[in-house]
Amino acid sequence: IAFVFDRSGSMSGWKFLQVQHALMTLVDQLTPSDRFHLLAFDERTHAIPGTNQLETALPFQRGKAVRAIEELFPRGGTEMEPPLTQALELLTRHRQGDRDAWLVLITDGRPWEEDELLEQLAPHVKGLRLFLLGIGTQVSERFMARLALEGSGTYEQADSLEELSLALEKLAMFVTLMIISKFVSLREVPGFDRLTGLMALLGITGVVLL
Numbered sequence: 001i002a003f004v005f006d007r008s009g010s011m012s013g014w015k016f017l018q019v020q021h022a023l024m025t026l027v028d029q030l031t032p033s034d035r036f037h038l039l040a041f042d043e044r045t046h047a048i049p050g051t052n053q054l055e056t057a058l059p060f061q062r063g064k065a066v067r068a069i070e071e072l073f074p075r076g077g078t079e080m081e082p083p084l085t086q087a088l089e090l091l092t093r094h095r096q097g098d099r100d101a102w103l104v105l106i107t108d109g110r111p112w113e114e115d116e117l118l119e120q121l122a123p124h125v126k127g128l129r130l131f132l133l134g135i136g137t138q139v140s141e142r143f144m145a146r147l148a149l150e151g152s153g154t155y156e157q158a159d160s161l162e163e164l165s166l167a168l169e170k171l172a173m174f175v176t177l178m179i180i181s182k183f184v185s186l187r188e189v190p191g192f193d194r195l196t197g198l199m200a201l202l203g204i205t206g207v208v209l210l
Contacts, residue, residue: 001036001178002054002087003027004080006107006135008042012074014161015135019106022168024066026175030057034179037090038065039083042076052086054094078109081117088124102129102178103151104171110140118146125151131174133158133167 003026005019023038030036035054040046048068055061084105091101103125111117130153132144141157148155156171158164 001030001034001102001104001175002091003036003038003104004083004087004106005038005040005104006042006078006080006109007040007046007072007074008076008078008109009074010078010108010138011135015108015164016074018161018164018168019135020069020072022171024069026172027057027062027065027069029175029179030062031179032056032058035094036065037087038069039087040069040072041078041080041083042074043079044076045079045083045086046072047086052090054090078107080105080107080109080111081120084117084121088121088128091128092124100129100178101127102131102174103153104131104133105144105147106133106135107139108135109138111143114140114143118143118150121147122150125153127152129153129174129178131171132156133171135159135164 003023005023007016011019027036027038034057036057037054038048040048049055049061049064050068055065087103091103095101125147128151130148130151132148132153132155134141134144134155134157136159139157141155144155144157147153156167158167
């Protein structure tokens, strides 16, 4: 799983604090059978924990990443093309067998050239699980929705603290399902999508997988 999240100046206040706390919690709940990477971006991209590879979620690596997230603060502008490209390249390069690969994008901004970026990213999101979260009125809902449709994903829009809290709860649920799906296989059931099936078994409703 790769987390790409916005730490630009416009994220200051409740938006950044909520996202920061949620990411720290999500990383801490990963298991040693998971691999993860985080990319925080403003006009530059900051890799956590600082390498260009997926880290095995051992306790030491999780703790290191949580501390790095805790030290971040909002700054600068918004440039999401480099971190998205880097995350997709990383997930593609390290894809393993039939394991789901996940990309999480959290931002309150928009790319400079939406159509060009969509055309660039589209071939690389096929087969990935996407969770895209837009915060506030400056987000390009068109870009986020189209990117979600290009992959196997969902797009959430949050315009208030309450909506953001609910969206982050859904993200936590998705990560939990990712962890469970490594141990429960529903592939033998004809026409039964593994993730959708798990959600039904757990009684989870209200989330749409596009």
